[in-house]
Amino acid sequence: MKGELIPHKMLSQDAFSQSLGIEILECEIGRCKVALTVRKDMLNSMGKAHGGITYALADTAFGFTANTHGKYAVSIETSINHIEAVNEGDYITAESVIEKVNTKIGFNIVEIKRGEELVAIFKGLVYRTSRDWV
Numbered sequence: 001m002k003g004e005l006i007p008h009k010m011l012s013q014d015a016f017s018q019s020l021g022i023e024i025l026e027c028e029i030g031r032c033k034v035a036l037t038v039r040k041d042m043l044n045s046m047g048k049a050h051g052g053i054t055y056a057l058a059d060t061a062f063g064f065t066a067n068t069h070g071k072y073a074v075s076i077e078t079s080i081n082h083i084e085a086v087n088e089g090d091y092i093t094a095e096s097v098i099e100k101v102n103t104k105i106g107f108n109i110v111e112i113k114r115g116e117e118l119v120a121i122f123k124g125l126v127y128r129t130s131r132d133w134v
Contacts, residue, residue: 001070001132001133001134003028003029003067003068003069004017004026004027004028004029004068004111005066005069006029006064006068006070007024007027007032007064007065007067007068008024009133010063010064011024011060011064011068013028014060016056017056017060018110020036020042020053020056020057021036021037021039022034022035022036022056022057022060023035023036023050024064025093026095027064027068028068029068029069030065030068030069030097030101031065031068031095031096031097031098032061032064032065032068032095032096032098033061033083033093033094033096034057034060034061034064034089034093034094035057035092035093035094036053036057036091036092037089037091037092038086038087038089038090038091038092039088040088042088043088047087047088048085048086048087049085049086049087049088049090049092051080051082053086054080054086054094054112054119054122054124055080055083055120056091056095056111057092057094058080058110058112058120059075059078059122059124060092060094061094061095061096061110062075062078062100062108062110062122062124062126064096065096065097065098065108066098066106066108066124066126066128067093067133068100068131069106069128070132071128071129071130071131071132071133072128072131072132072133073106073126073127073128073129074113074126074127074129075124075125075126076105076125076126076127077124077125078099078122078123078124078125079122079123079124080120080121080122080123081120081121081122082119082120083118083119083120083121084118084119084120085119086114086119090114091114091115092112092113092114092115092119093112094110094111094112094113094122095110095111095113096108096109096110096122096124097109097110101128103128104127104128105125105126105127105128106125106126106128107123107124107125107126108123108124108125108126109121109122109123109124110122110124120131126132
């Protein structure tokens with residue numbers, strides 16, 4: 001399967017990302033950009049987007065990007081830094097780029113933005129299996 005098509009297949013099989021309303025905006029081998037609009041049911045007790053929302057968006061972009069090389073890739077370790085609060089109605093994007101990849105290990109950086117404003121940074125490490133996407 002062509003690498004840029006893999007994220008679309010992944011999203012079609014990902015009920016959680018679909019429930020969040022995540023959409024794929026751009027995708028190529030080694031890079032993927034996804035987005036969602038923050039809904040009322042995504043807010044925490046302070047009326048801001050729950051941190052898990054930006055994390056889930058970034059994790060989806062990360063997973064999609066890591067798999068564009070055609071091999072099943074699974075997360076080993078991830079972290080996120082929240083920089084700005086996100087509000088109901090905000091349209092946020094997460095763009096993941098593979099910074100370093102070798103035969104088995106890949107490192108990605110994901111920028112989560114509201115427009116041009118950086119709201120969070122996510123870092124992730126993946127293990128690339130020998131199993132091909134078909």
